[in-house]
Amino acid sequence: MSGVGVVALAAFLAACTTGSVLSLQPAVDVGSSTASVPRIAEPLPRGAALEDAQSPAFEAPTVQSPDVFSPEMQADVSAEVQTAAMVRPRQGTGLQTLVPKDPYLAGYPRMDPPAAPGSYLPADEVDCRKQLKRLKVEFSDLAPIRDGQCGIDHPVKVSAIGSVKMKPAATLTCAMALTFSQWTKNELVPSARRRYFTGVRTINQGSSYSCRKIAGSRTLSEHGKGNALDIMSIELNNGKDIDVKKPGFFAFRQKGLLNTVRADGCQYFNTVLGPGYNYDHRNHFHFDIKDRRRVACH
Structure with missing residues (x-):
C-alpha cells in the first residue's frame, strides 16, 4: 500500500474512534465524569436531609454499574442502604451516596402511628x-x-x-x-x-x-x-x-x-x-x- 493510502486509512480510523473530525467532538466523554468513574457531586454537610438534596442546586451523583464495583465498594453500598436518608462520604474514596432508608417510601409523607385502641370517641x-x-x-x-x-x-x-x-x-x-x-x-x-x-x-x-x-x-x-x-x-x-x-x-x-x-x-x-x-x-x-x-x- 502506498504512503498516501496508509495516511488516509489512519485518518479514517481516528474519525471512527474519537468522534467527528469536523466537529472535533470525542466519541466518549473525557471530562470530569466517564463511564467507568462516577461524577462527584458538590459535597453536602454531614447529616444533610433528603429534602436538601432534592433542591434545584443539588446535582445527584452518577451511580456506577454493578459490574465495575469492587467487593469493598459493594459492601459500602449495602451498609449505606441500612442508614437513614442522608448523604455520607465513603471511607477512603471521597465518594458520596444518596440512599433513603426505605426507597419505596421516600416520596411519601411521614405517617404517625395509629392511635391506641379506646383513645378515640364515637x-x-x-x-x-x-x-x-x-x-x-x-x-x-x-x-x-x-x-x-x-x-x-x-x-x-x-x-x-x-x-x-x-x-x-x-x-x-x-x-x-x-x-x-x-x-x-x-x-x-x-x-x-x-x-x-x-x-x-x-x-x-x-x-x-x-x-x-x-x-x-x-x-x-x-x-x-x-x-x-x-x-x-x-x-x-x-x-x-x-x-x-x-x-x-x-x-x-x-x-x-x-x-x-x-x-x-x-x-x-x-x-x-x-x-x-x-x-x-x-x-x-x-x-x-x-x-x-x-x-x-x-
Missing part, C-alpha cells in the same frame, strides 16, 4: 360532650371502666351543672349525664325558684356508677352500667336542705317541690323511683335511662 359521644358544654356542665373524661359484667366504655365524671354543684362528683355515661343535666336545668332549678324564691346550690347524690345487681334479683342494676343516679337531698342557695325522704305532714312547700320534680322527671328518664315505691327507695330518688318499652314512674 361521633355520638363527641356530640354528647358538646351538648354538655353548651349546658355549662363541668365534667372530665375517664378511662374506660371494665369490671366483669359492669363497666362504661366512655365514662364522664360530673362535678357541677352550671352553678349547681354535684357532691360527690358522679361517674356516669355521657347520655345519663346529659339527661340529668337537662332535668336539673329545665325542671329542678325553676321549681325551686317558684316555691322558695332561690336557686339550687348543691345536689347530694348517694350512688352513680356502682357494680351491683338489683336488690333481690340476678339482674344487673343500671348503676353497673353508669346509667343511673340516686338523689338523696337538695341544698338551696338560702341554706335550706331539702331531704328527699318523705317530709312531714305540714311540710307543704317541700312536698310540693319533691312531687313536682319527681313527676317532671318522668319526661326525661325511663325509670323514676322514690319514697312510697318500696322500702329500698324510702330516702332517695332513683333516676335511670334503661331502654324500656314503657316508662316506669313510681
